[in-house]
Amino acid sequence: MAGTDTSDERPRPRWQDGLWAVGATALVVGVGIRLLMNGASAWPSAVVGAVPAAAWIVWWVRRRRVRDAGAVGAEPADVPGMERQILKGGPAPRDPERRREMAALVDSRQQRLRRNRWWAFPMLALIFFGTSALWFASGSVRAGSLMLGLAVVFLGWLTWYNLRFDRRLSQMRGRLRS
Missing domain, CATH: 1.20.20 (F1FO ATP Synthase)
Known part of the structure; x- marks a missing residue:
């Protein structure tokens, strides 16, 4: 219902919280940087070179979420929503x-x-x-x-x-x- 305080509810994961979105963003940024540095004709090597970097970033983000969730007693999927609530200055649950x-x-x-x-x-x-x-x-x-x-x-x-x-x-x- 609009206007009610829903601060006790677990925040719904947003699409950008998913590991696939993190990986896709890392891949696009990595390919873009490599294309800027080496020219558009080097796109195959840019993709091949950006894939391991994107995979490492996904692994690192997942590891960080799991460690943070374990330290605070929450689920790994809840950590990005909690961080967003802190950054946006939302009400305390x-x-x-x-x-x-x-x-x-x-x-x-x-x-x-x-x-x-x-x-x-x-x-x-x-x-x-x-x-x-x-x-x-x-x-x-x-x-x-x-x-x-x-x-x-x-x-x-x-x-x-x-x-x-x-x-x-x-x-x-x-x-x-x-």
Whole structure:
């Protein structure tokens, strides 16, 4: 019924939550990148090269979902819906079991986010800015400038997204406690 609070219901899986959708997206992106790099005439090798990468991504996403579900006591199919509810700022579920699962997922995500922050950002900055410096040192001002611009944009976006996700996790934790 429209307008009722359905926060206790398990979210219905969306089509993009399926592993086939993850694999198809990874395959399309992989083929697209390879075609951009090697030209349209290299499409057979692009497809053959992108298939193992797409299979690895599907395996990695499935493994992550199973581990997360096991850690919080939920079903693997429920994890993407719970993450979406956290990111969109939805209401906290009223069902005690569902609240416990959501709280465990929030704690797990926030711990992992904060644990890896101290080394991931400096490492990415070193890679991006170091590559830019190497391009400048080799005399390629254009490539160095492009890499520098990419570094600033990507690291800026990554910082914003990381802080936003951390804030959303804290907000959901607050809603779960009240």
